[in-house]
Amino acid sequence: MGWIGDTMDSIKSLQIRQVLTQAISLGMIVTSALIIWKALMCITGSESPVVVVLSGSMEPGFKRGDILFLHMSKDPIRAGEIVVFNVDGREIPIVHRVIKVHERQDTGEVEVLTKGDNNYGDDRLLYAHGQLWLQRHHIMGRAVGFLPYVGWVTIIMTEKPIIKYILIGALGLLVITSKD
């Protein structure tokens, strides 16, 4: 009870000047997060430098809730690489391994076929109707690094939005009431 009482007191005793300071520090936190994200986009050349694995199709290598770091360089795509791709008509990107590559002699364009390590067949069933190969423009990046479990935070927050609101509310309260 004492803690809640103190919190209420500190909210009541807020001055305009203090409110402004808090607003600015909150803004700083938000913008620095944005800056880090955009900087990562520039460095890795991928439109989403970090993805969360949502399905078990790459088990036992990648489990649901693991985080992958992507990199999109000019290097040609080769068999065995784990790529993240978008299929026309599907919103959620897929993380699978390249098993076949055909690179054109004249234009250098590539046609690749992917497969999930844990899936029985290749990905032609996942592609758009009648699509046999992925082209370069479907591919968002290739996975270069791996961090287990951390992605569960985002999975839980997207599936149980209430937890997200509680968390944001608590953090906001903490920022408002902190006196430093």
Place this chain on the structure above:
Amino acid sequence: MHSFGYRANALLTFAITILAVMCGMASFSDNFNSPTPSAQVQVLNINWFQKQPNGNDEVSMTLNISADLQSLFTWNTKQVFVFLAAEYETPKNALNQISLWDGIIPSKEHAKFWIHTSNKYRFIDQGSNLRGKEYNLTMHWHVMPKTGKMFADKIVMPGYRLPEEYR
């Protein structure tokens, strides 16, 4: 100043920092491992070799693959993904890579193996260029870490040739 929330926050921040540093160090320690893997592949038989109705050549073969990948494993290795690809050049394509067989090696004890198998994925060309075609068989491996950077490398085995006639 020394409220419960403040201390909990400090403890959490410290714990996460230590965890991140340990993950970074574990991934970095992989650089000190210099692996010496080996692989041999024999093409035992061409089971059949034909032109599909749509004009693409397809071949089915029996392979004998033996490899020793034990030196790839370190304490930060979760698994090694290994696959054998046929690689060749055609007038149309500067590079064709076709995975013929793959496997997941879960631990060091399983990293020395041999397997007798027909090709797991279909060996189909884009076009009809496979008769008498010389190709490389390449053993690729991708080391998946428990955390951190992924590693990949390969052994190229050149000098394989497909038959001159369909059968």
